Amino acid sequence: MVRKEILIFEHEKGLHARVAALIVRESIQLQNKYKDKLFIGRNENDLLPATSLISVISSNIKYGDKMVIVSKGDNADKSLHEFAKFLKGKFDLEDKQTRDEIDQVLQETTLTMDKVFNNIANGVIVVDQEGVITSFNPAAEKITGLSANRVIGEDINSVIANSKLKEIIKSGQAELGKRQEINDATIVTNRNPIFSNGRIIGAIAVFQDISTLERLSGELKEVRALKERLHLILESVQDGICVVDKKGGIEYLNPTYAKMLNIDIETVVGRKLEEINQDKTYQQVLETGESITGVVTEKDNDLVIIFNVYPIQVDGEIEGAVLVAKKKIEIEKLADRLKELSAKAEYLEQELKREKELDSSFERIIGRSGVLKDSLVRASKAAETTSTVLIRGESGTGKELVAEAIHYASNRKNKPFIRVNCAAIPSNLIESELFGHEKGAFTGAINRKIGKFELADGGTIFLDEIGELSVELQVKLLRVLQEREFERVGGIERISVNIRVITATNRNLEEMIEENNFREDLYYRLNVIPIILPPLRERKDDIPLLVNHFLDKLSERLNKKVDTISQDALEILTNYSWPGNVRELQNIVERGINFTDSQEISIDDLPDYIRNNYQNQRSLINLTADGEIASIEEYEREIIKRALEKYKSFNATGKVLGVTHKTVAAKARKYGLVKE
Structure with missing residues (x-):
């Protein structure tokens, strides 16, 4: 039963907290008495429980406002009548018992509000x-x-x-x-x-x-963007991609897969995979959850497809599988391409390794050729040890430079580097030079002399032209290498040294051993780390680099600005055999700087023996790049041009060519070699 009544609220101070508390107290009493539910509000659509102080206060009813009261229950008539009578009467706020009850309601409501507020x-x-x-x-x-x-x-x-x-x-x-x-x-x-x-x-x-x-919204946006990117990738890749659900139904396949099998995407999505692909390997993946790779299938048109199948697992459950397919011919092409790239990568790795393994001390040595780099890499590794090094190579290949680089790349770089040219010291003095002598040891020894080995203590001694040592002195050198101690000439004191020995030679020590001119035991002591330097003729690609280096270095030293070399002159130098190696090249460049009257070294500034050697190697008829022979007029023009460049006048050119100066002049005008 539901009963309703509309009243005018006549309490002058409005529905304030104490009045609201009175209404709530009365509602609770009536509800307990009649077991009905009472509601109050400004209208029928805004009814609130009359037993809740918060609800009553929030109704915001003021003096003179219309108010609606409703009772729901079996005794709605009685409860509504008594509730309306109470609201029409005067609210007694002076009675102490009433105030206490009101305060109790307010206190309980306040506690409730505090709980709500705090929680x-x-x-x-x-x-x-x-x-x-x-x-x-x-x-x-x-x-x-x-x-x-x-x-x-x-x-x-x-x-x-x-x-x-x-x-x-x-x-x-x-x-x-x-x-x-x-x-x-x-x-x-x-x-x-x-x-x-x-x-x-x-x-x-x-x-x-x-x-x-907002963070989740941003993450959702990123997921959508990622999904779109993934879709674009799948649509664009050259591999065939097919996704099936856990029952084998096709959920997605990309254009490559559809083209590979000559099927229409829209007609197969939703169908079972075995309807378009007879191979049922994917079912094993769905059952076991383990990937299968390298499955080969053949189609009716002799098309061979190789595919891999991978499970899709979500929270440990298999939800489907992905098939990645590629034509066999494409794999073969990729394999060939991979081999090609692997070969290139291996080559580049070796080149990079050469560059990385070289210490900065080796930067003074000019050259990029592979044979030189191999030797320098070995030398750089030798710098990391204290073992004896034997540097071999023709005269002028830079053996001393490499010895210096080894020393300055080692942990002895702050100690002495002592050079000894064994071939430049007279045989009767070399022992004294190496080991020193005491005062009065021989005629003319008026003072004690410190030998090279003693001077090199803590550092490195470089013995160049080691093959020139006498057999007798080789014995003493062997003892120093074995025991790291010696006596000065004429002395009895044993001197200990901590030295690193690097030797060099351009001689064939193996032949000298056969001829009993070099001790075999000393050879093995010296040849712990052999380094062979290539001759210049075996690294001709380095000649332009060396020429430019010597131009810069020698022009500054000679105070003469010569910074280039003509292409013809460089071609002659590149094709020369260089028996004197880098040292000879340096001398030729220095000669060219001195002889040239311009800032460029030309053919005329090169020695006759080098030019003649080059001319002897060349044919009088120079073919073009594709091997074709030029016309007689073209050869005649080139001959007259070269002769005029060299001899400067018609008379001189005519004498060399065996024609009159008038003929030379006429031909020169004909071919546009002189200005009118």
């Missing part, structure tokens, strides 16, 4: 009419990262600079669903003014942290 997930901030914070619940603390104890009593804008609550107090207008940034949090907030007796006494903000929602 709701939304943040709540309340300010008074001056904008001073009066309430700041735990959710607000968590969202803002601010402590209630610190902010209560503070001006709202000093705590939250972009707060709009003061503007709400000023305007009296609510703002709903506004987005706001507070510290690191993003919130959505509702702001409302607080009224009392028709005037604004403060404002309240209720807000929710949406940072997580």
Whole structure:
């Protein structure tokens, strides 16, 4: 049963807290008496429980307002009648018992409100009419990262600079669903003014942290973008891709797969895979969850396809499979291409390894050829040890430079590097030079002399032209290498040294051993780390680099600006055999700098023996790049041009060519070799 009655609220002070508490007390008593449910509101669509103080107060009924009361239950007539009678009467707020009961209701409601205030997930901030914070619940603390104890009593804008609550107090207008940034949090907030007796006494903000929602929204956007990129990739790759569900139904296949099998995508999606592909390997993958690779199938048109099948697993459950297919012929092409790239990569790796293995001390040695780099890499490794090194190579190949580089790349670089040219020291003095002598050791020894080995203590001694040592001195050298000690000539004191020995020779030591001119035991002592330097004729690609290096170095030393060499002259140098190797090349460049009258070395600045050697190697008839022979007129023009360039006049050119100067002049004009 439902009963309704409409009343006019006649309490002059409106529905304030104590009056609302009286109404709630009466409603509870009637509800307990009649077992009915009572409701109150401004209209039928806005009814609230009359037993809830919060509901009654929130109805916001004022003096003179119409109010609707409703009772639902078996005794609705009686309960509604008594409730209406109570509301029409005067509320007795003076009786002590009544006040106590009202206070009890208010206290219980306040406790309830406190529980709600402190436990709701939304943040709540309340300010008074001056904008001073009066309430700041735990959710607000968590969202803002601010402590209630610190902010209560503070001006709202000093705590939250972009707060709009003061503007709400000023305007009296609510703002709903506004987005706001507070510290690191993003919130959505509702702001409302607080009224009392028709005037604004403060404002309240209720807000929710949406940072997580925004982050999830961003992540969802990234997932969508990733899905789109993945789709584009699958549509574009050259491999055939097919995705099936856990029952073998086709969920997706890319254009490559469809083209490979000559099928239409729209007609096969949703069908079983075995309907278009007789091979059922994928079923094994769906059953076991293990990938299968290298499955070969042949089609009716002699098309051979190789495919791999991979399971799709979600939380440990098999949800489907992916087939990746490629034509056999494409795999064969890829294999050939891979072999080609692997060969290139191996070559480049070796070249890079050569470059990386070289210490900066080897930068003085000019050249990029492979044979030179191999020798320098070995020398660079030798620098990391203290073993004896034997450098072999023709005269002028740079053996001393390599010895220096080994020393300065080693951990002895801050100690002495002592050079000894064994061929340049007279045989009767070389022992004294190497080991030193005491005063009076022989005629003319008026003072003690420190030998080269002693001077090299802690560092490196470089013995160049080691093959020129006498057999007798070889014995003493062997003893030093074995025991690292010696006596000075004419002395008895044994001197210990800590030295690294590097030797060099351009002689064939193996032949000298056969002829008993070099001790075999010494040879093995010296040849621990052999390094063979290639002759210049075996690394002709380095000649342009060396020429440019010597041009820069020698032009500065000779104070004469010569910085280029003609292409013809460089071609002659490149084709020369260089018996004197790099040293001979350096001498030729220095000679050219001295002889040239310009800033360029030309053919005329080269020695006759090099030019003649080149001419002897060349045919009088030079074929073009494709092997064709030119016309007689073309050869005649070239001969006259070269002769005029060299001999400068018609007379001299005519004498060399065996014709008159008039003939030379006429031909020169004919071929446009002289200006009219």
